Amino acid sequence: MLEKVYNAKDHEDDIYQLWEESGAFSPKLNSKITKGSDSKKKVFSISMPPPNATGTLHLGHSVMLALEDIMIRFHRMKGDSTLYLPGTDHAAIATQNKVEQILEENNKKRTDLGREKFLEKVRKFVADSQNTIRNQIRKMGTSCDWSREKYTLDDSLNKAVNEFFKRLLNDDIIYRGDRLVNWDPKMQTTVADDEVDFDESKGILYYIQYGPFIVATSRPETKLGDTAVAVNPDDKRWKKYLGKKVEVEFAKGHKITVPVIADQMVDMKFGSGAIGVTPAHSLTDFELAEKHNLEKPQVIDFQGKMTKVAGPYAGLDIFACRKKLVKDLEKAGRLVKTEEYDQSVAVNYRGGGIIEPQIMKQWFVNVNKKAIDWKGKKRSLKEVMLETVRSKDIKIIPGRFEKTYFHWIENLRDWCISRQIWWGHQIPIWYKVSKEDFAKWQKAKEKSSHLFQILNITPLETKFSETPPKYLKHPNNPTDPTFFWIRDPDTLDTWFSSSMWTFSTLGWPEKTEDFKNFHPTDVMETGYDILFFWVARMILASTYCLRSSGLPEDKCLPFKNVYLHGLIRDRNGKKMSKSNPETCIDPLEMIEKYGTDALRLSLFIGATPGNDMSLYEEKIAGYRNFVNKLWNVARFALMNIDMKKLTDQDRNSIPKSQTLADKWILSKLHKLIKNTGNRIEKFAFSEAAEELYRFTWMDLADWYLEIAKIEKNKDHLLYYILRKLLKLWHPFTPFVTEVLWKELDQPELLIESPWPRSEKSLIRPTKEKEFSLIREIISGIRNLRAKAKIEPAKRIKAILSAGSKEKLISENQEIIKTLARLENLEIHKKLISKPAKSLSKFLDKLEIYLPLEGLKDLKQEKERLNKELSELQCYQASLDKKLANKQFISNAPKEVVEKEKAKYTEATKKIKKIKSQLKNL
RNA sequence: GGGCGCUUAGCUCAGUUGGUUAGAGCGUCUGGUUUACACCCAGAAGGUCGUAGGUUCGACUCCUACAGCGCCCACCA
Numbered sequence: 001m002l003e004k005v006y007n008a009k010d011h012e013d014d015i016y017q018l019w020e021e022s023g024a025f026s027p028k029l030n031s032k033i034t035k036g037s038d039s040k041k042k043v044f045s046i047s048m049p050p051p052n053a054t055g056t057l058h059l060g061h062s063v064m065l066a067l068e069d070i071m072i073r074f075h076r077m078k079g080d081s082t083l084y085l086p087g088t089d090h091a092a093i094a095t096q097n098k099v100e101q102i103l104e105e106n107n108k109k110r111t112d113l114g115r116e117k118f119l120e121k122v123r124k125f126v127a128d129s130q131n132t133i134r135n136q137i138r139k140m141g142t143s144c145d146w147s148r149e150k151y152t153l154d155d156s157l158n159k160a161v162n163e164f165f166k167r168l169l170n171d172d173i174i175y176r177g178d179r180l181v182n183w184d185p186k187m188q189t190t191v192a193d194d195e196v197d198f199d200e201s202k203g204i205l206y207y208i209q210y211g212p213f214i215v216a217t218s219r220p221e222t223k224l225g226d227t228a229v230a231v232n233p234d235d236k237r238w239k240k241y242l243g244k245k246v247e248v249e250f251a252k253g254h255k256i257t258v259p260v261i262a263d264q265m266v267d268m269k270f271g272s273g274a275i276g277v278t279p280a281h282s283l284t285d286f287e288l289a290e291k292h293n294l295e296k297p298q299v300i301d302f303q304g305k306m307t308k309v310a311g312p313y314a315g316l317d318i319f320a321c322r323k324k325l326v327k328d329l330e331k332a333g334r335l336v337k338t339e340e341y342d343q344s345v346a347v348n349y350r351g352g353g354i355i356e357p358q359i360m361k362q363w364f365v366n367v368n369k370k371a372i373d374w375k376g377k378k379r380s381l382k383e384v385m386l387e388t389v390r391s392k393d394i395k396i397i398p399g400r401f402e403k404t405y406f407h408w409i410e411n412l413r414d415w416c417i418s419r420q421i422w423w424g425h426q427i428p429i430w431y432k433v434s435k436e437d438f439a440k441w442q443k444a445k446e447k448s449s450h451l452f453q454i455l456n457i458t459p460l461e462t463k464f465s466e467t468p469p470k471y472l473k474h475p476n477n478p479t480d481p482t483f484f485w486i487r488d489p490d491t492l493d494t495w496f497s498s499s500m501w502t503f504s505t506l507g508w509p510e511k512t513e514d515f516k517n518f519h520p521t522d523v524m525e526t527g528y529d530i531l532f533f534w535v536a537r538m539i540l541a542s543t544y545c546l547r548s549s550g551l552p553e554d555k556c557l558p559f560k561n562v563y564l565h566g567l568i569r570d571r572n573g574k575k576m577s578k579s580n581p582e583t584c585i586d587p588l589e590m591i592e593k594y595g596t597d598a599l600r601l602s603l604f605i606g607a608t609p610g611n612d613m614s615l616y617e618e619k620i621a622g623y624r625n626f627v628n629k630l631w632n633v634a635r636f637a638l639m640n641i642d643m644k645k646l647t648d649q650d651r652n653s654i655p656k657s658q659t660l661a662d663k664w665i666l667s668k669l670h671k672l673i674k675n676t677g678n679r680i681e682k683f684a685f686s687e688a689a690e691e692l693y694r695f696t697w698m699d700l701a702d703w704y705l706e707i708a709k710i711e712k713n714k715d716h717l718l719y720y721i722l723r724k725l726l727k728l729w730h731p732f733t734p735f736v737t738e739v740l741w742k743e744l745d746q747p748e749l750l751i752e753s754p755w756p757r758s759e760k761s762l763i764r765p766t767k768e769k770e771f772s773l774i775r776e777i778i779s780g781i782r783n784l785r786a787k788a789k790i791e792p793a794k795r796i797k798a799i800l801s802a803g804s805k806e807k808l809i810s811e812n813q814e815i816i817k818t819l820a821r822l823e824n825l826e827i828h829k830k831l832i833s834k835p836a837k838s839l840s841k842f843l844d845k846l847e848i849y850l851p852l853e854g855l856k857d858l859k860q861e862k863e864r865l866n867k868e869l870s871e872l873q874c875y876q877a878s879l880d881k882k883l884a885n886k887q888f889i890s891n892a893p894k895e896v897v898e899k900e901k902a903k904y905t906e907a908t909k910k911i912k913k914i915k916s917q918l919k920n921l
Numbered sequence: 922g923g924g925c926g927c928u929u930a931g932c933u934c935a936g937u938u939g940g941u942u943a944g945a946g947c948g949u950c951u952g953g954u955u956u957a958c959a960c961c962c963a964g965a966a967g968g969u970c971g972u973a974g975g976u977u978c979g980a981c982u983c984c985u986a987c988a989g990c991g992c993c994c995a996c997c998a
Contacts, residue, residue, distance in 0.1 A: 005960070198997095205998090217998060230998090266998080275998040284998075343997065400925065404993065407924070411995080528993095567992095571933080594960095606934050606946080611926075612991085614933065622947065625960040636957035690935080690945075705957075779964090786964040792953055821955085875942055888978040896940050896979090903941065 002638065002743065006631035008595025008624075011739045016138055019738075024076070024751045025145045027083045029517065044075035045083040045518040047502045047559075048144055049526045049534070050152065052091035053126045054098050057136040059568045059576065059603070059615065060527055062587045065140040066600040067565060067685060068525050072143055073731035074680045077755040083518045084143060085505055087150035088130050092424035092494035093195075093350045097187070099125050099423075114446040115422050115489075122423050139588060141596050141734045143751065148514070150505040152497045153425070160504035161497045162428045162466050164541065167548050169464055173366045173381070174417075176462075180286040181360050181416055182346065185304035186353025188450075189420040190362060192493060193413065196346050196355055203343035207271065207336040208329060211246035211258075213238070214336050216271030218343055219281075220329070221321040224250060225299030225309040226258055228277040230288060233262035235273050248276075251328035254311035261292050281357045296359055302454060304356060318356075361452045363418040363427065363490070367540075372547050384543045385409050385536060388557060394539065396562045397683055398610040401531060408532050415537075417493045420450060424491030428466050431459035431486050438484035445489065457486075495533060499541035502558040509549065519546075520557040528564040528610055535562055563683050566612040568603075576615075590620050597733035598624035604685050605693070626693060627736050630729065633701050634740040637718040640708065643745060645715055654759065655716040660812055661707045662717055664771035667764045668699055669724060674758035676728050689732050696725065703775065710818050719744070724756045773805060773843070774812050780841045780848050781820035787864060788839055788852065795823035801832050801847040809846075834920050840865075842910050862918065869914045876907040 019025065027045075046068050051061055068084065076082040099122045100110055110118045130151070137144065150157060168174040181190040203218045210229060217223055229246065231238040241260040249255045258277075265284065266275055279289030279296035289296050297309045306316045313321045329335040346355035370378040374387060386409050388394045389402055396402045418427060433441070437457045444455055452458075460483065463469055469485050497504070502524075506515040520542075524535060542558035570576050576584050590599045601623035607613040657663045672695050679688035700721070708714045723744060730737040730750050741750035781798055790796060798820065802809050806829040809816070817825050831847075834840055838851040839861055882888055882900055889897055 002957090004958070006958095203997095215998075219998090270998065277998090282998080284996085341997085404925070407994070532993095608935080616933085618947065619933075621960080625958095626946095628958065628960045632958035632961090634957085639957070684937090686935080687937090694945080701957085702962085706955090709955095782963060783965090786952075789952085792963075793955080818955095871942080878942085882979080885978055891978045892940075899941070907942095 002631070002635045004632075004635075006595075006628050006736060006739075008597065008627070008735060009592065012139075012141070012591075012596055012735045015735050015738050016141065019143060019749065019751055020138075020146070022749055022752070024749060025084070025143050026147055027081045027145065027518075029081055042080045043082075043517060044072070044080040045085070045521045046072060046523050046525065047505060047521050048084065048086045048142075049524075049530075050087040050089040050150075050498065050501065051133050051137075052094055053088040053129050053133065053151070054091055054095045055129050056132055057587060059585055059587055061136075062140055062599065063565050063568060063603045063607075064525060064527070065137060065142045066603045067563070068523075069140070069142050069144075069600075069734070070604075070680065070685055070731045071523060071525075073734060073751065074677070074755065076143070076751065077727065077730065077753060078677075079754060081517070083148070083514075084145055085148050085150065085518075086137060086142070086144040086146065087501075087505060088126075088133060088152070089498055090126065090151070090153045090424060090494065092419060092491060093187070093189070093191070093421060094494075095122060095126060096421045096423040097350050110422065111446060119422055136588065139591055139596060141600065143734070148505070152494075152501075156507065156510075157497060157500070157504045158425060159466075160500055160508055161425050161492065163509045164496075164500060164545055165428055165492075166464055167545065168365060171369075171371050171548075173369050173371050173544075174363060175366060176361055176363050178359050178361055179364065179414075179416070180280075180283055180357050181362055182348075182355045183302065183358035183360065184348040184353040185302060185356055187348060187350075187421070188302070190360065190416060190418065191348050191350070191355070192416055192495075195349050197349040198344035199347055200342060200344050203341055203345075205271075205339040205341045206326060206329075207338070209334040209336055210274065210276060211248040212241065213246075213274040214272035215274055215276045216339075217276065218341070219322070220325050221306065221310070221313070221318060222278040222281050222299055223276045224254065224256070224306070224311065224313060224325070225280070225297050226256060226276040226278050227289065227294045227297065228258050228261050228292065229274055230261050230263050230266050230277055231274045232264065232266040232268045235266075235268050238274060249332075249334075251325065251332045251334065252312040254313070261288070261294075263288060263291070280359050283357060286357070286359070298359065300356055300358075302358065302450065360450075362416050363429075365415040365417055367412050367414055372544055374543065374547065375553060381540050381544060382409060382412055385412075385539050388539055388543065393554070393557055394560065394562060396531075397564065398608075401528060401562075401564055401610060405531060405536065409536060415493075417496050418488075418490040419493055420490055422491065424494060425497055427488040427490050427492060428464055429488040430463045430465050430469050431457075431488065432461035432463070432483050433457055433459055433486055435482060435484065438486065441486055495537050498534060499537035500545065502538060503542060503546065508545065519555065521559045523561045523563055524559040525563045525565065527567060529567065531562075531564065561683075564610050565604075566607060566610055569612050569614045571614050571616040585615060585617065590617070594620050594624035595627060595735065597627045597736050601626065601689065601732060605689050607686055609683065626697065627733060629697055629701060630725075630733070631736060631740070633696060633705065634722055634726070634743070636705055637722045638743055641715045641719050646719060650716050651719070654762070655720045657717070659707075659711055660767060660771055660774070660808070661704060661711065661815065662714075663764060663767040665699065665704045665717075665721065666762045667768050668695060669721060670758045670760075670762045673724065673728065673756050674763075677755065677758075680731065685732075692728055692732070696729075700725070706819060707815055710814055726750060727753060727756050770808055773808065773846075774815060776843055777809070777846075777848060778816055778819045780843060781816075781822070781850065784839045784841055784848070784850050785821075788850070788860070790852075793821070795821050797824040797826070797851055798822050799826040799828065799832070799835055799838070799849040799851065801828050801830075801849070803829065803831070803845055805846055834917055840917050842913050844906060847913065865914055865918055869911065869918070872907055872911050872914070876904065876911060879904045879907060 048068060049064060051057060072082055072084040103110060165174065182193065182196050183190055205216050205218055206220050207214050207216050208220060213229060242262055243260065245257050245259050247255060247257050265288065266273065277285045277288050277294065278299065279285050279294055280298045281300060298307050299309050300318060301307050304318050306313050306321050308314050310321065313325060316324065326335060347353065348355060367382040368380045370380050372379050372381065372384050374384045379387065386406060389396060389405060396405060440455055441457060502521050503515060503519055506512060506519055508515055526535065538558040543556050546556035568576055587599060598620055602615060602620040657666050672691060675691055676688050708718065726737040726741050738750045800809060806827055809827050813825050813827065816822065835849050835851045838849045841848040879900060883904060
């Protein structure tokens with residue numbers, strides 16, 4: 001006997017263990033797959049987007065796990081060879097940042113430890129959070145294949161990363177160059193363009209006398225090292241200076257002499273129409289400098305201090321310099337005016353340091369070089385990224401994100417992949433350096449890792465190698481080599497390795513069975529916020545790497561579909577963040593309180609792809625209630641089924657339906673089977689679950705089970721319905737369904753049981769219609785009773801004028817009598833006149849009367865009828881207007897016109913009846 | 922500056938290619954110890970679908986403009 005209430009906590013861990021031990025999570029590779037093409041390909045695979053190994057999972061992860069697991073369980077039950085591959089990401093900057101924060105709490109810095117010791121600490125931290133994460137993934141009921149779990153720093157993945165790097169290098173796509181990068185002086189690293197956030201803030205615009213010009217700037221300190229002043233070529237005011245040099249005096253005798261250049265980029269209307277060009281610390285200025293061949297001196301160093309170029313201001317911190325300079329300029333009468341204005345400050349989105357653009361030697365991936373053979377043409381990485389989505393080889397759901405994707409790719413610049421942090425894949429490049437440079441490096445390497453800019457080391461040779469190249473030793477003196485090899489101390493952008501996730505996890509570059517079987521993956525399910533960070537780069541890496549391995553195009557895609565879910569917000573529509581514990585929901589706490597199944601439902605019902613959704617505890621509690629309902633539906637069925645009476649044949653056959661209700665519920669059930677599968681395949685998860693929810697609660701529990709109590713002897717039917725129902729729910733609520741399944745004496749686990757098939761012959765619309773009528777009669781009587789305030793328990797008499805439906809109603813009168821609490825039901829075939837002192841209700845083809853002995857006050861009934869009458873008359877009038885419109889009659893499709901006409905006749909009939917009732921009252 | 926999304930019942934949201942009197946959950950109100958479930962049952966109230974135009978026989982649905990909210994991208998001398 002099942003407990004009265006489903007307590008998720010008592011079952012979930014056991015069930016998960018049962019699944020895990022059964023081996024159900026690993027794909028069953030049957031011969032069909034390896035043979036391949038002839039029959040429908042029955043493989044389904046998803047790579048789990050690897051959570052960052054930096055702590056705990058949040059609701060965003062829960063949504064992802066829930067949605068992916070729905071698809072996975074569905075396909076597994078359909079008999080597909082299904083792989084769900086889990087893993088974690090080393091999350092370079094994020095993790096390093098976290099560990100540095102921990103160190104900071106103990107007043108330590110990473111440089112105090114040195115590279116190796118620091119990395120040891122990070123590794124330990126990561127191992128801990130990986131364990132936490134694995135646990136949480138299990139708690140969500142995720143049916144992923146743990147035997148194939150991967151981590152971005154695994155040896156095999158590391159190998160893949162190096163291979164990717166090597167190929168890019170050989171194809172001349174990777175290059176090392178002096179480019180303007182986003183430098184974070186706080187974390188001492190560069191960050192990618194899309195890792196930069198802009199903070200809105202109030203700033204001051206300074207207007208400075210700049211030779212003959214007035215230049216407006218928010219950063220006067222950078223002007224100290226300008227190499228040109230630019231004006232618009234059409235600006236008549238400054239024409240006479242074009243091509244000449246001007247002397248600009250700041251203060252304290254600091255002077256510069258700069259050429260006047262002309263460029264369309266300059267806006268004549270802004271400020272005085274002249275800008276000072278600072279190539280080393282501004283992207284637009286850098287581009288100007290490239291175009292006009294200007295020098296690019298560094299004005300601000302990597303620590304955020306002024307360089308020698310700043311003359312008397314050298315050595316000052318940026319902000320101190322600004323303050324001092326402005327004061328000096330003011331004294332010298334060169335500060336024309338100041339203005340407040342809104343500016344956005346670039347900050348590192350991890351860690352929050354203020355970005356200072358700097359020119360540095362960095363590794364880049366050239367996205368414009370024609371490098372991939374794709375569909376008969378040599379194309380650049382950028383072009384292939386566009387082409388795969390344009391051609392719909394990769395579909396993005398919802399489609400509107402394709403537009404933003406294209407826009408982003410079209411404006412993509414070369415990808416800076418080197419990072420000056422320690423945690424990550426170290427760049428597999430070695431530099432041959434002199435003995436002197438090597439000594440410099442030895443001394444400084446634990447403090448600063450910037451070989452070229454800070455240590456000023458000049459490599460004599462650059463070489464790709466995964467392992468240390470042999471020393472180029474003097475043959476006679478091995479202990480005193482003339483040259484040394486230093487490995488590039490930088491690490492790779494974290495997205496470099498995660499871009500390979502779909503195939504590096506399957507063993508690439510080795511030719512593995514897994515890769516052959518499961519790539520490309522079917523769906524990439526992730527949040528829209530990392531469409532650019534990750535999804536786009538996966539397309540880049542996959543097409544490039546796999547195409548260069550000689551695979552055909554369709555094998556080279558990382559996935560066929562991208563499903564983007566929205567972000568979870570709190571009830572006020574605000575982003576949930578840990579800093580606001582008031583509204584921040586911890587998935588584990590919710591699981592503890594309401595069960596995983598309830599949490600899962602709350603995360604996707606009512607959500608549409610790409611749209612954010614809000615979540616709050618009551619919602620989860622609501623789905624807990626539903627899960628309990630499902631439990632009790634089963635409980636009721638199990639109490640009524642005599643398992644011993646069920647033969648093996650019964651168990652595996654479709655029950656013969658006897659009554660109208662039986663036929664109705666089977667029809668509904670089979671329609672449901674059909675729709676559920678279709679909807680999951682179409683990624684309409686919310687719709688699928690909503691329909692299941694309505695069927696379970698409103699059709700099955702509220703009606704069919706009540707009827708089963710009346711009609712009795714439904715062992716076989718209840719057994720059959722319950723079995724199908726548990727299967728249908730299983731992808732959505734895996735735990736409760738598996739617990740209940742055990743009660744059905746099944747030879748296999750539900751997780752591995754086959755998905756039900758929809759039987760067309762059982763879908764019978766006429767039976768559904770007939771049953772609806774019975775339902776309407778019962779609701780109608782209940783409604784009248786409630787309005788007349790008849791005691792709920794009191795059994796009363798009802799009279800039906802049933803016309804052609806007489807037989808149907810007679811056959812189902814027991815149901816009507818019990819559910820509407822009647823002691824007596826008279827059914828008339830002929831129209832009868834309204835019995836005295838009775839309430840009445842009109843359905844389409846029949847009339848209901850409740851004769852009431854004690855009915856004295858007819859006022860209420862009169863009011864009710866009058867209200868109904870006026871509503872109907874309004875309705876009739878609108879139909880009348882429609883039908884009187886000749887254009888409607890001639891233009892609208894015939895069926896629509898017919899329908900409207902029928903509605904009109906119905907309404908007219910009802911009005912007539914109500915009118916006569918009102919007269920009789 | 923460019924783009925995208927949202928605006929439907931008190932709240933959170935559905936509403937498939939235009940065609941029944943616009944739906945659900947929660948909440949509210951009225952009643953209820955009907956032996957599966959009070960995490961329940963029965964019944965009810967509640968919406969001129971953001972505003973203004975347009976297309977159409979017909980608009981919640983398509984088009985245009987506007988407003989409010991939110992997001993993304995770019996720029997910011």
